[in-house]
Amino acid sequence: MTLENNRNKSLPQKKDKMKSSITAFGECFRSWEPYQKKGSDPNEVRMLDILECWTGELGPAIGLVGIPFDAAVLGRKGAKAGPKKIRDSIRYFKAYSWDLDYWFGDKKVYDFGDIVTEGNSVTEAHENIAEIIRKIAEKGFTTLTLGGDHSIGYPILKGLQNAHKSKKIGLINIDAHLDVREVIDGKITSGTPFRRVLDNNIVNGENFVEIGIRDFTNARTYRHYLEEKGATIFTMNNIRKRGLENIIQEAITIVGRKTDVTYLSIDMDSLDQIYAPGVSAPTPDGLSPHQINQIIHEIVVNTNIIGMDIVELNPLFDTADTTAINAANFLVQFVASIYWKMDKDKTE
Template sequence: MSLRHVKPAGEAIFKDRYTTKAKELLTPWQKGLNYDFSVAGVPLSKPSISHSGASQAPGAIRSALQSYTTYSAESGVELTDPIIDFGDIYMDPTDIKGNQHRIYEGLSDVYATNAANHWMILGGDHSISYSSIKAHAKNRTVGVIQFDAHHDLRNTKDGGPTNGTPFRRLLDDSIINGENLVQIGIRDFTNAKAYQEYADANGVTVYTMNDVHQNGIKAILEEELERLAGKVDEIYMSVDIDVLDQAFAPGCPAIGPGGMDSKTLLEGVLFASENKKVNTMDIVEIDPTIDFRNMTSRVAAYVMLSFMKGKQI
């Protein structure tokens, strides 16, 4: 017996025959699948130095893809290829350092499948970038474009490997070189002088929000992408949502004024993704439990689509 007019629970979403929602592109990974794009979730937020429910962000960002279609009216591009979804890396409830090693091992396996040309990693707090970049840097030289209000160069003696330390650890462990790290959006009254000095001493290139306003995001990225492309095998893009002004990211644990607007960030991600060496991106620091109408998760989903669009125009 069939039930008339009944849809499966959780799938009772309006369907327009001419419209494909971005979430419909998600396809569970199976051995042998090969497509342009993939996604993996890293639901870790316990190393955060402030209250954070960022462990819930991977699912929230995937759900937010339902808010968008696959068609770019500005470019005429239709995103048609499935996105291979590797699911989420397992997180132990209490073992923080063990979790960070599991992220490294898990993402090493994900990258080693070669199932996609372009990778999108959904955090989680920013501590996950250490493990992801370490896994990605196997047998290659990696440069990093970091959109962030913070340097994330804190010392590890005061708190261990928190979400404020990933790039300090990458530099101290010689996984990346300071001259191959570019930080964009660093904000006033948000960092300590000691960490600016550490950045300077290690050759890190730092652009403040004032630099972004004066020079423009595209001009900055054009210069730095050209410089990095001549020095590294691949460029990894790390998008910390707290680079945005609090008006655009209410679901970010470290909200604050004076940040980037969402249009500027999206333009930057799109422009950077057009570079052939930018093939991997993470999105971090979203707490869905404090978000308003999923605004911040929707920004993250739009960042994913901008990255994909940049690879197809």
């Protein structure tokens, strides 16, 4: 079924105020709806069954939004098909975490649809993204954004900064690459988001942590840039030597120093290429799915998290949906950990 077919299918009745104020706001395509099986087995609630199109509800809850955008990609193009492919891949998961023994079938994930960026310049697209993210966050939602190339990291954080005005943000990026390239000749790319975040003082360098950085994939100049900014970089080799748990604990301390909230960005190329052939820039010697799930859970539970993104899935190069299903798994982990923490806080 194509997006066009879904577009006309039973759209929400309630008038969406956001749409009239932002022309670029997309529609909730209900692309997951054909795969929902609500009530088919009364003993089980599937992850897809807790997805609903947003029709004016307020948080606290998770607000899902797609950004089908790859105009700024440095590697192989195709990441704009990411949001739909991740939504489609949620069908393999249940609303129950065995490890936490936590059932969340009574929770909701509100889908705000896709942000329309087609035909816009990178700058215009980024302005739209920042504006919509701000509006979603201002309605009390923890944002869960599906990319799209990594250039969207900058407008997402800008939008969140505008929504959470007086709050200071700590930032963790899980990535093979530093993504702090200089914007040369005005060309904003998927390699530039975090330099723009740091240079525009959206996040202080001392509250910026990168985890999963590979050998032979980054320039010395950019390493020095981050060192000068006081940022912390954990390479794959650091993880092997010190152990991931130790590094996560240090990352939590760093992003929490004199900050109020935390944001987490997950680049799918942080995974080893064996788990993630479908990314814009694959490399070996990366993280495992289990390690990324562990990072997501620990960060969600131990920081005041305001949002997460999953970027750089490129379905054109995927094999057997391996990368897409890993991306969906991270989405499910995020949802489970957020609601587990909310319920835990309520009972304490």
